[in-house]
Amino acid sequence: MADKNTHTDTPDHSRRRFLKYTGTAIGGVVVGGVIGSAMSGGFKKNSSTSSPSPSASPQATVTADYNQAPMFFNQSQLQITEAAAERIFPKDDSGPGATDLGVAFFIDHQLASPWGVNARTYRMGPFVKGEATQGDYLSIERHELITMGLNSLEETAKAKYTKGFVDLKPEEQDAILTSMEKGEISVVNGITGKTFFNQFRVLVMEGVYSDPLYGGNKNMGGWKMRKYPGNQMSYANMIDKDEFVTMEPRSLHDHFVH
Incomplete structure (x- = not known):
């Protein structure tokens, strides 16, 4: 700065x-x-190396992608997140899945942000169960909900299949996630897996389609599947066209690196 x-x-x-x-x-x-x-x-920055002298042989440029670095999860949590996210948004003929789009890193970065600790959210009790149209008002913070939910996935996998969640077959992972979605698995203090699953699924979809600046939607693959143009500077030269115009998507990052 x-x-x-x-x-x-x-x-x-x-x-x-x-x-x-x-x-x-x-x-x-x-x-x-x-x-x-x-x-x-930009998240991608070249390593700070001195310029080689004319007689020195050229040095390879090292690029670090800080979008692909965990800021909150440990490695086990990151792997469980990646495996669960891939089952919710799997790779298929239409395009990449959550793993290839870096969704686990998006979720990780969100939990490391003020959002993860419910910043700017009313946090005074009483914490009571709301009506179906009101949603949940939790006594725990978002990062606690997600990490406890991931722990429940792991514990359920070991209890039911004697393996960790990431080592299960896809259909076995789906069975546990389905039980979570139905609220059959408890997370903590009466908070059911349904609450965790609903929040986790929202995070997965946000990671697929958010601006790559935030860690997900790697290479704008989510946008490309939808032919979404991203953050263009202007549409003035095509606003009056009758046909659908396919554009190369642009990230917010593209507007700040030059």
Whole structure:
């Protein structure tokens, strides 16, 4: 981030000051930290190596993709998340599944964000079961719901099949997820698997179709399956066309890396 005492008006420094001081929110995630660095410089950054001298042999450029790095889950939780997400949105002839789209990393990044700790959510009791049209009002935070739900998946798999969830056959994984969806498996303190499953499924679908800036929809594969254009700068040159126009999708990230 640019130093707060810097007063240059170049677009890059101006943008950085804006992101640093306004706390702008995009898609529910507050800009700053990882997201802020993504928009001001991109998640993919070359390693800082000195330029080789003319006599030195060229060095290979090393690129790190920080979208593919866990920020909240341990490796076991990440693997269970990936396996469960793939069963909800599996790879088929239409395109990639949740694994190839990096959905597990999207969920991980969401749980590491203020959203994961229910920031800006009313948190005072009493915590009572609402009507079907009201949804759940939980005494635990979202990151607790997801991690406890993942733990229930693992415990159920070992109790029923004597294997971890990631080692089960697809149909066995489906059977456990179906029991979760029906509320037949408890998560904690009367919170059923249905509550976990409903929240988890929403996260999976968001990871498939959200902007790649947030960790999922890798290579905009989810958008490409739907022929969704993403975040284009303008549609002025095609708004009056009668036929459907297929466009190469663009991410928010594309507008900030140049």
